[in-house]
Structure formats: C-alpha cells, structure tokens
Amino acid sequence: MALPTELLYRYHKELNQPFADSRELLVRALDLMAGQLKLDQVCFFDWTPDESLLSQRLVWRAGAAMDMEEDIAVAGGSPLRAVLEHGGVYVSQNLNYPALYIPVQWKGGGRRLAGRPETGDEPRLGALRMERLKKSWAFSSREKELARGLADELAHNLSHAELDQFNREQLNRAHALNELTGVFASSMRVEDGMRLILQGIQRYFGFDRVRLYLVSHAERKLKGELSADARGQVRSLAHEQIPLQPGVHRFADIVLGNSAGDAVTDNYRETVIYLPLTVQGKSVGLLIVDNLLSQQPILQEDMVSLSSFAGQIALAVDNAMLFEQVQELSQFDELTRLPLRRYFNERFQEEMYRAERFAQPMALIWLDIDFFKEVNDAYGHQIGDQVLFEAGRVILSNLRKIDFPCRYGGDEIIILLPQARADDARAIAARLAQEISEIRVPVPFAKAGEVRVSVSQGIATYPGDAASGEELLARADEALYWVKSHGRGGVAVYSQVFAKKPSDPGLLPNPLPSKKDQPPKKQG
Amino acid sequence: MLFWVLPNSGVGTVSHLTALLSEFSREYPHIKVELAVLTRESLWREIFGFQREPRRSAGADIIQFPHYWTALLVRLGILAELGELDSRLSSVTEWIEPLRPHCLLPGTQQVYSVPWWMDVSALHYRVDHLREVSSNPDEQLARWDGFLEACEALSRLKKGGTYFPLENSNMRGSVTIRDVLPCMWNRGGDIFNSSSTRAVAHRDESLRGMEDFLQLFRKGYMPLMRERGSLGTLLEGKASMTISRRLSQSVLPQGEEPDFEVKTLPVPGELFGSHSYLSSYNLGVARGGKNQRDAVTLLKWLTGTEQQLRYSQMIHAFPPSTAGFERFIFSSHERMRTYSGIVAGARTVPNVMVCGTYMTVLDSTLSRLAMELARGAWNPALLMQAMVKVQVEMDYLLSLYGE
Numbered sequence: 001m002a003l004p005t006e007l008l009y010r011y012h013k014e015l016n017q018p019f020a021d022s023r024e025l026l027v028r029a030l031d032l033m034a035g036q037l038k039l040d041q042v043c044f045f046d047w048t049p050d051e052s053l054l055s056q057r058l059v060w061r062a063g064a065a066m067d068m069e070e071d072i073a074v075a076g077g078s079p080l081r082a083v084l085e086h087g088g089v090y091v092s093q094n095l096n097y098p099a100l101y102i103p104v105q106w107k108g109g110g111r112r113l114a115g116r117p118e119t120g121d122e123p124r125l126g127a128l129r130m131e132r133l134k135k136s137w138a139f140s141s142r143e144k145e146l147a148r149g150l151a152d153e154l155a156h157n158l159s160h161a162e163l164d165q166f167n168r169e170q171l172n173r174a175h176a177l178n179e180l181t182g183v184f185a186s187s188m189r190v191e192d193g194m195r196l197i198l199q200g201i202q203r204y205f206g207f208d209r210v211r212l213y214l215v216s217h218a219e220r221k222l223k224g225e226l227s228a229d230a231r232g233q234v235r236s237l238a239h240e241q242i243p244l245q246p247g248v249h250r251f252a253d254i255v256l257g258n259s260a261g262d263a264v265t266d267n268y269r270e271t272v273i274y275l276p277l278t279v280q281g282k283s284v285g286l287l288i289v290d291n292l293l294s295q296q297p298i299l300q301e302d303m304v305s306l307s308s309f310a311g312q313i314a315l316a317v318d319n320a321m322l323f324e325q326v327q328e329l330s331q332f333d334e335l336t337r338l339p340l341r342r343y344f345n346e347r348f349q350e351e352m353y354r355a356e357r358f359a360q361p362m363a364l365i366w367l368d369i370d371f372f373k374e375v376n377d378a379y380g381h382q383i384g385d386q387v388l389f390e391a392g393r394v395i396l397s398n399l400r401k402i403d404f405p406c407r408y409g410g411d412e413i414i415i416l417l418p419q420a421r422a423d424d425a426r427a428i429a430a431r432l433a434q435e436i437s438e439i440r441v442p443v444p445f446a447k448a449g450e451v452r453v454s455v456s457q458g459i460a461t462y463p464g465d466a467a468s469g470e471e472l473l474a475r476a477d478e479a480l481y482w483v484k485s486h487g488r489g490g491v492a493v494y495s496q497v498f499a500k501k502p503s504d505p506g507l508l509p510n511p512l513p514s515k516k517d518q519p520p521k522k523q524g
Numbered sequence: 525m526l527f528w529v530l531p532n533s534g535v536g537t538v539s540h541l542t543a544l545l546s547e548f549s550r551e552y553p554h555i556k557v558e559l560a561v562l563t564r565e566s567l568w569r570e571i572f573g574f575q576r577e578p579r580r581s582a583g584a585d586i587i588q589f590p591h592y593w594t595a596l597l598v599r600l601g602i603l604a605e606l607g608e609l610d611s612r613l614s615s616v617t618e619w620i621e622p623l624r625p626h627c628l629l630p631g632t633q634q635v636y637s638v639p640w641w642m643d644v645s646a647l648h649y650r651v652d653h654l655r656e657v658s659s660n661p662d663e664q665l666a667r668w669d670g671f672l673e674a675c676e677a678l679s680r681l682k683k684g685g686t687y688f689p690l691e692n693s694n695m696r697g698s699v700t701i702r703d704v705l706p707c708m709w710n711r712g713g714d715i716f717n718s719s720s721t722r723a724v725a726h727r728d729e730s731l732r733g734m735e736d737f738l739q740l741f742r743k744g745y746m747p748l749m750r751e752r753g754s755l756g757t758l759l760e761g762k763a764s765m766t767i768s769r770r771l772s773q774s775v776l777p778q779g780e781e782p783d784f785e786v787k788t789l790p791v792p793g794e795l796f797g798s799h800s801y802l803s804s805y806n807l808g809v810a811r812g813g814k815n816q817r818d819a820v821t822l823l824k825w826l827t828g829t830e831q832q833l834r835y836s837q838m839i840h841a842f843p844p845s846t847a848g849f850e851r852f853i854f855s856s857h858e859r860m861r862t863y864s865g866i867v868a869g870a871r872t873v874p875n876v877m878v879c880g881t882y883m884t885v886l887d888s889t890l891s892r893l894a895m896e897l898a899r900g901a902w903n904p905a906l907l908m909q910a911m912v913k914v915q916v917e918m919d920y921l922l923s924l925y926g927e
Binding site for chain 1: 575698748755
C-alpha cells in the first residue's frame with residue numbers, strides 16, 4: 001500500500017473539482033475510498049445526536065452507489081456514541097465482519113428549515129461505515145489512520161460542495177425573485193392580477209399551495225380569495241369568510257397580530273408559513289403557503305425571501321384589488337350590478353364569434369320595464385332606482401352561468417343567451433316576467449302602499465332571425481316594439497310574431513299587475 | 525435513458541437489475557439504460573423537486589413507485605398516459621384483480637402505470653424452533669395471542685446473544701405503516717374510511733392494531749434500529765419467525781432450500797380475521813421525457829410474464845399478472861397451498877391522491893415512535909396523540925385534494 005499521504009493527495013485531487021451537489025461528491029468519494037481501502041461496501045449516514053439516530057443516506061457496493069435506508073439507534077454512553085461525539089474510529093462489535101465507523105463533521109452550507117430557532121453556525125454531522133465482508137480481513141492501524149484521513153478530506157469537500165450548492169440556490173432564488181417582481185408589476189394592470197400573483201409565488205418558490213385571504217375592513221372580515229396549487233389549479237376561496245375578531249380563528253388572530261403561535265401552527269411550522277400583508281400599516285390580507293402534500297420542509301431561506309418580499313406582495317395585492325375595483329366600476333352598473341354597455345359589446349362580439357365558429361345557436365332578449373318613466377315621475381327617482389335595483393337582482397339570480405345581461409341604457413336591459421334557441425329564451429323570459437311581477441317596492445305615500453311592475457320582452461335568435469350581431473339586436477328591438485304596441489307585459493319572438501298573426505303563440509301573455517297597482521298614466 | 529428504481533433487493537438491487545437488463549440490452553442494443561436507486565423518501569423528494577423545477581432536474585424516463593402513488597403522480601403531471609403511447613397498454617385486465625385500480629387515474633379507465641412485481645405479508649416460522657414451544661404451531665400461530673405466547677416462550681428458551689424470536693424484515697430496521705397494517709385490519713381498523721374520504725388511523729380499533737405490532741418491539745421479541753447485519757436471521761437460527769412480505773424459505777426455488785423446514789402462514793389473526801398487506805411496485809413513463817419510446821419498450825419488456833417471473837424470483841417477490849401468478853403458485857403444491865389463500869384474503873391501500881402523503885406521514889410518525897421505543901421511553905399516550913395529529917392533517921388534505 002502506498003503511503004497514506006500520497007493516497008490522501010490523490011484523493012484530495014479527485015475530489016477537488018466542482019460537483020453538482022453533495023450527493024454527487026459523496027458517490028465519487030465513496031467510490032475512491034472503496035478502492036483505496038479495498039472495501040466491499042461503504043455507507044454514509046446522517047447523524048442526529050438529539051435523536052440518537054444514525055440514518056443511512058447512501059451505500060456504495062460493487063461499483064454502484066444507491067440510496068438506501070438503515071436506522072440505528074445509538075445508545076447514550078455506548079462506545080459508538082463516544083466516537084461519534086468526540087471523534088476517532090469505532091470498530092463494530094456487532095457485525096460479524098470487519099467494519100469501521102468514522103464520524104464526519106463539516107460546516108453546513110447555510111441551509112436551515114423554517115420554524116427552527118437560530119442556532120448559529122452549527123456543524124453538519126455524519127458518519128461513514130467501511131465494511132469488508134470477509135471475516136478475516138481486519139483493518140490495520142495504518143488503514144484506520146488512512147480511513148480517518150479520507151473522512152476528514154471528505155468533510156472538507158462536503159463543506160465546499162454544500163456551500164457551492166447553497167450559493168447556486170441563492171442565485172436561482174434571486175433570479176426567481178427578479179422574475180416574480182416582473183409578475184407583480186404586470187399584475188397591477190391586468191385582469192386576474194390576483195391569480196397571476198398567486199401562481200407566480202407558487203411557481204417561483206415551488207410551494208405545494210399558496211392561499212390568499214383579503215381583509216374587508218368595511219365588513220370586518222377576512223375573505224378567502226384564491227388558492228393556487230402544485231397541479232397548476234387556481235381555485236376560488238370565496239366560500240371562506242372569517243370574522244376579523246380576536247379568538248375566532250387563528251387566521252384572524254395572525255392578521256390582528258394576536259397570534260403567538262398555537263398547537264396547530266406549531267405542528268406545521270416547517271411546512272406552513274403565514275404571511276400577514278400590510279400596506280402603510282394597514283392590513284390588506286394574509287398569504288399562506290404550505291408544503292403539506294409533499295411534506296417537504298420549507299427552507300429558512302425561502303421563508304426569509306418571502307418575508308422580505310411581503311411588502312411587494314402586499315402592494316401588488318393592494319394594487320390588484322384597486323385595479324379590480326376600478327375595472328368593476330367601469331364595467332358594471334353601480335345600481336343594478338349588471339354589466340354596462342361597453343363591457344357587453346366586448347362579450348357580445350366574442351359570443352358572436354364563438355357562435356359562428358362553432359355553429360352554435362344564440363338568443364338575445366331585449367327587456368323593458370313597462371311604464372318606468374311614469375314610476376319615476378309619480379314616485380320620484382329613488383323609487384325608480386329601487387325598481388331597477390330589484391329588477392337587476394331578479395335578472396342576475398335567474399340566469400344560467402353562461403348568460404350575459406347588460407343595462408343597455410335607462411330601463412332597457414339586454415340579455416345575451418349563448419347556446420340558446422327560441423324556446424330556451426322564451427322559457428327564461430317567462431321566468432323573468434313572473435319573478436319581476438312579484439317585485440314589491442314599498443311606497444308609503446302611494447295608495448296601494450307599494451309599486452309593482454311588469455316587463456315587455458322581445459326575443460331574436462341567431463342564426464334563425466339574424467345573420468350578424470347588429471341584426472340580432474335590431475330584430476330583438478323590433479320584437480320588443482311589437483310587444484309594446486300590442487299591450488305590453490308580454491314576450492315576443494321575432495320570427496314568430498312577424499311570420500304569424502298576433503294571436504299565435506309567438507306572443508306570450510304576461511302576469512300583468514292589476515290596474516290599481518300600475519303607476520298612473522301621465523296626462524298628455 | 526434514466527430508470528429510477530427502488531431498492532427492491534437492498535444492496536443487491538443494482539447487481540440483480542444489471543443481470544436482468546443484460547438480456548434486454550441483447551434484444552435492444554440501441555437502448556442504453558442508466559439505473560438510479562432511490563429510497564421511497566429520496567424518490568418522493570426527487571419527484572416533487574422535478575415537478576417544481578423540470579428544467580433544472582435530470583428527470584427519469586421510466587419510474588418505479590409504490591402502486592398507491594399513481595393518482596398523485598398523474599395529478600402532478602409526472603406520468604404519461606400509457607394507452608396513448610402504446611395501445612397495448614390501455615387495458616389492465618392482465619393484472620390480478622386488486623391491483624387493477626392502482627394502474628388508473630381514479631374515476632377513469634386511463635392507464636398510467638403497470639405493476640412490475642408485488643409482495644404480500646405472511647408469517648414464516650422455523651418448524652424445528654416452534655416445535656420446542658408448541659405442540660401445534662399452525663394452530664397456535666393462527667391467533668395473535670397464541671403468537672405472542674410463542675414469542676414469549678421462545679425468548680425464554682433462547683436467552684442471550686443476538687437471538688430474537690422474530691426477525692425484523694423491515695429493510696430500514698425500523699417500522700413502517702406497511703408492517704403494521706395487517707394488525708390494524710385484523711382489529712377492524714384502517715387508515716381510511718370505506719370511501720377513502722376520511723382518515724381513521726386515530727380510531728380505537730386502528731390504535732389497538734398498531735399497539736399489537738409495536739408491542740413486539742416493546743417486549744423485546746423483535747430487534748429495532750440495530751445495525752443491519754448485526755443480528756441473526758431465521759436462516760442462521762438466531763430468529764424463529766418473521767412477518768415478511770417477501771417469499772419465504774418455505775417456497776424458495778429448487779437449490780435454495782435451507783436444511784431445515786420453514787412454514788408459511790397468514791399473519792396471526794384477531795377479532796376481524798387475518799389479513800395480509802398486498803402491494804405492488806408499478807412502472808410509469810415520465811410525461812414529456814425525451815426517451816418515451818424506449819421507456820415504453822423497457823416497460824413492456826420488464827412487465828412481460830417471463831421477465832416478471834424471472835425478476836420476482838431473483839428478489840423473492842411475486843409476479844403481479846394473473847398468468848404470472850398462476851404459473852408461480854401452480855409450480856409447486858406447497859406454493860399453491862400456502863399463497864393462494866393468503867393472496868385471496870389480502871388487502872391494500874387505495875390509489876387516491878393523498879395516500880402517498882398519508883403513508884409518508886404515518887411512516888415518519890411511526891419512526892419517531894420507534895425512536896421512543898428504542899430509547900425505552902415508550903408511553904402508550906404518545907401513539908394516540910400522534911395519530912390524532914395525523915388524522916387532523918390528513919382530513920384537511922383530503923378536503924383539499926380528495927377525489
């Protein structure tokens with residue numbers, strides 16, 4: 001055998017090169033060790049003194065490295081424990097072939113788990129087990145000395161490899177955060193800004209799931225917004241509403257700053273992070289990230305990055321909220337909550353395109369509240385507004401998810417019904433007429449004490465009645481005009497009223513309010 | 525082509541597979557297969573790492589994994605649909621019945637994985653040893669209390685040294701939920717409710733089953749967390765019994781029989797009968813892999829009846845195809861007598877998205893409890909507290925990721 005110093009030098013040279021990670025270094029190191037010491041098998045263990053546990057990570061045997069599992073409980077006061085704690089070489093007394101245990105101690109690369117207290121620059125601990133499966137082939141003193149030297153050299157290289165790995169990860173993290181800043185910036189002026197923010201955090205940090213709750217100061221609630229998970233799915237959390245009061249829910253306590261940790265948060269401190277979001281001292285929400293599905297501990301570095309990013313996240317969320325509010329104001333009528341004409345026109349074009357492209361039917365209802373001007377004139381605009389508000393509520397709650405209503409102007413409402421034929425539209429119109437006829441707006445100074453209204457509705461269909469969007473609107477308007485000129489309070493389908501006589505089923509009678517409840521006709 | 529495999533035969537995994545794949549290389553010389561042996565834990569880590577950063581990881585082309593991970597791996601977008609890659613892989617009818625749902629994305633007939641080999645738990649005992657303490661071992665070992673009495677009698681009889689009545693078949697030297705499940709089922713417990721929508725490992729009957737198994741360590745009948753290789757085995761006469769999922773010496777192929785008799789029985793029963801844990805190790809092809817065609821070729825070759833039989837025999841496991849399993853049990857009267865009943869009464873865990881996480885959490889919880897046992901600091905309340913925590917976490921996960 002060559003002198004240990006020469007072997008150690010060769011070993012040093014072989015290991016003194018960049019490795020992708022500590023595993024790659026270990027594989028190379030165990031392979032070299034086995035060759036130099038004529039070993040049949042070498043194992044690398046992690047050593048956790050607090051748990052008295054040697055836990056196998058890697059085995060080299062017959063030229064191949066394999067991840068392998070073997071747990072050894074190391075009793076306090078045992079000779080193996082003494083060697084693991086104080087250094088040296090331990091010759092196994094339990095195995096029936098020669099085997100050495102040699103501790104390996106190296107400086108960690110800075111990685112720590114979230115939720116673990118700061119403990120300073122603690123060394124990482126491991127151990128090698130070098131095995132010769134032939135009973136008679138014991139290790140000489142010189143071989144033990146060489147084995148120790150190889151273990152020390154390995155420790156030295158592990159420190160470098162882990163530090164390199166840590167630095168690379170930090171660099172990747174910095175790149176990810178840089179990209180994320182771009183995502184946040186773009187989220188400030190696009191629709192679905194919240195979705196972009198959550199997907200960005202989930203993707204760049206690689207968490208299993210990210211959840212966002214927003215603070216509603218007006219309602220004193222923490223309201224679920226969205227959740228993005230590892231499958232790339234984004235789900236609404238709108239069903240989750242938590243009163244923002246101390247002691248009601250731990251999320252509320254965290255937002256209110258009353259949480260000093262409890263049994264639940266302590267249990268999951270390595271896999272869940274709660275991040276309250278504030279802008280200029282005002283709470284805007286709560287971000288929760290977790291690795292519960294993968295059970296992979298969240299690294300301290302990720303927690304620090306995320307925390308240092310909390311201000312930006314909060315600002316992005318706040319801006320996205322403002323953007324949504326502005327969007328809503330520009331797209332929806334404040335009184336009826338129905339989309340406005342401009343928004344409707346965009347959707348109308350999209351739906352027309354879809355109907356043409358996929359040869360799908362579409363219908364349009366043009367609805368007008370009968371005698372609405374008279375209601376305003378007789379009872380005032382406040383009552384008129386209430387009538388509109390109630391009509392809007394009824395319409396929004398009686399349509400299918402794919403239908404798209406719009407306050408087209410004044411008391412005129414248009415409802416786009418994708419994938420609907422005349423009969424479908426007629427059924428929806430009949431339901432709306434019935435529901436609206438049941439609206440009661442209290443008017444204390446009116447004779448009947450309340451106002452009731454009816455609606456007239458004209459229906460046109462694509463492609464039966466019209467070949468384009470403009471034509472569809474015009475035909476529905478003509479059908480509405482037909483109803484208005486035939487006594488109001490009914491439903492007419494264009495193709496049916498203009499192809500048939502008024503007595504035909506094209507005109508559907510409406511449950512008209514009794515005369516006494518109708519607003520007075522204006523004279524002149 | 526990179527092939528991620530589990531340590532199917534411990535430190536012999538690479539040598540066994542190299543021998544098997546040398547034949548594959550002769551048939552398909554243009555396909556080069558590189559093996560990476562990962563433990564369940566490191567495979568789990570790699571899969572989530574790959575899922576997070578597919579561009580930065582060297583992902584596998586073909587992956588071996590426990591059967592109950594299929595749903596999770598599909599949902600994470602890791603696996604390719606096999607039927608789309610090769611129409612001959614779009615059916616699961618050739619596998620034994622209980623393993624079929626584990627090849628599919630739940631709720632669909634889309635095949636994403638196929639079983640490669642399987643194992644099933646049973647009790648194996650040395651007839652010469654047991655006859656020293658029992659007039660009718662088969663009868664005594666059919667019941668859990670009779671089994672405990674035999675353990676106690678054996679430990680009194682064979683005092684000292686490195687002898688234990690039971691050999692610990694757990695590769696880690698510790699305990700996993702897969703070891704414990706038969707005892708839980710035998711007590712009427714389980715880890716999931718019948719619809720797999722709730723976690724029930726904290727219920728009394730489940731806890732009693734876990735305690736049954738853990739007391740084997742507590743009473744010193746079975747070694748726990750000792751150096752692998754430091755303890756005697758059944759073969760060396762330093763143990764008399766083992767509850768193992770691998771093929772026992774009782775039915776080893778010709779030329780491998782020991783010079784003493786080993787008998788195989790179902791896991792000793794309790795109030796709810798006797799159940800075995802059946803698990804298969806499936807193969808799947810990575811979605812978006814560069815060598816999908818080669819991966820499919822290898823997958824089909826490995827799971828063909830002949831290769832299944834060959835590899836199962838190498839690692840003392842069982843072939844999972846109906847044809848392969850029939851050939852296995854019909855090859856000897858002893859195999860037929862021993863294993864047809866055990867497999868018929870075997871159970872498994874469901875292929876639902878959170879099952880992998882649940883088993884992982886149960887394993888790490890049992891590992892922590894095993895540490896307490898090894899330290900002699902065991903307290904029965906620890907088990908209950910730990911399982912209540914697990915149940916809360918799993919019910920929460922089921923509410924999020926339930927099928």
